[in-house]
Amino acid sequence: MKLTEQTVLITGATSGIGLALAARLYEMKNTVIISGRKQERLDEIAAHYPRMDTFCCDLQQEDGRVALAGWAINRYPKLNILINNAGLMKVSDFTAEVPFEKIAEEITVNLLTPVHFASLFTEHLQQQENAAVVNVTSGLAYTPLATVPVYCATKAALHSFTYSLRHQLRETSVKVFEIIPPAVATDLGKSDGYEQNRSMAMKLEDFTNDCIHRLENDEYELGIGMAEKLQAEREGLFQMLNPDS
Template identity: 40%
Template sequence: MKMQGNTILITGGGSGIGRALAEAFYRLGNQVVIAGRRKELLEQVIAANPGMGAATVDMSDAGSIQRFADQVRKDYPGLNVVINNAGIMRPEKILDGSLDDAEAIITTNLLGPIRLTAALLSQLMQQPQGAIVNVSSGLAFLPLAATPTYCATKAAIHSYTQSLRYQLKDTSLQVLELVPPYVQTELMGPGQASDPHAMPLKDFIDETMRLFGDTPQSNEICVERVKPLRFAEANGNYVEFFKQFNDQSTSALP
């Protein structure tokens, strides 16, 4: 993936990793468009980064995604990079029997990126060079039992990304997977942004941007901090690590 001269769309760009990625790519001179549900957050990002574009979209709603994609094609005909970053993460108690959170997470985290990719694929393929970047998680490879559906959607995004990459291998598009660790954002609430156990957001973005630039042919972007999760199965200590990880993590969740 080239680092400059792109027109980049980033979903979930109003806060957290999405905003930080948007600002990092914007500083490199790319045209950047952020998207999200909350207009007020998008406006705050635009105010801090004059010249950046923004548009609202509900990634849980198929009609909203289609209308959004139609507008993006009109407003940004040179769009060549999409970063599917938007997502929600909620703890679930499976024994409670409620599926409201599970269904919302699946619709947003899995169907959302699939729908947006399908809606914009023909435009992306018209560009001489481009990329689709799907944001998964270290929890795709070793799940946090307290957030079962979130982890399942990220595992599905990993699988979908592999298939998408294979099907697009003879096109102008590179398909990448960004695999974050636990990062200081507000994904699980304000307390996460200052949790000392989470990777500082700036450190994550700095390392991620270096990896984007230094390994242009890499299929996965994995900072060092996420590698114990990413490679737990290959390292042969999955069962023990899964128990230890969940024993330590679950008690700290809200």
């Protein structure tokens, strides 16, 4: 996949993996559009990257997703790469009742949003000479971490959907990629009490470098770093991640 002089929309790109990919693609002379929920944070990023465009919306809401898609397609008729990056990781203990709102929020952002965007964008993308949908899942889609079960389940479902979407679009100009991150040194899940082992987390710069290289080489399932082992060695690594199970 050519990753210069393209027009790219990245959801959930105000921090972490999303922002790192946005910054790198911006540096590679692409037109980059990002979305997020906080206008103040989007303004800070736009001030640092003057050619980067932003759109503030709540992806948990259907009208927010529809508004983003309509605005992006109308403003950027050459938009040809969609990166579904927005995600939430929440600690949930199902030995007791878990609030429905907490479950619904995680499923909506992690699964419903990228599936809905596939519906909203793929007709437009098929009109482009070269196009791509890039879904960010997780190594935990393959080997779950039991303390964040809904997150793992949504990423497993998104992996399955991505596989099917790739098949449906096989005769079109749209390539479908799955980025499968390992634990990366970001704040994902931190607001809900999840604390990752930073010594085992992949550096964000290393992750971004590997990700860009492999996208450019048309690797459709990008198991990055430890995520490759989570794909291949599920049973043994499940016991390592969940020692009391």
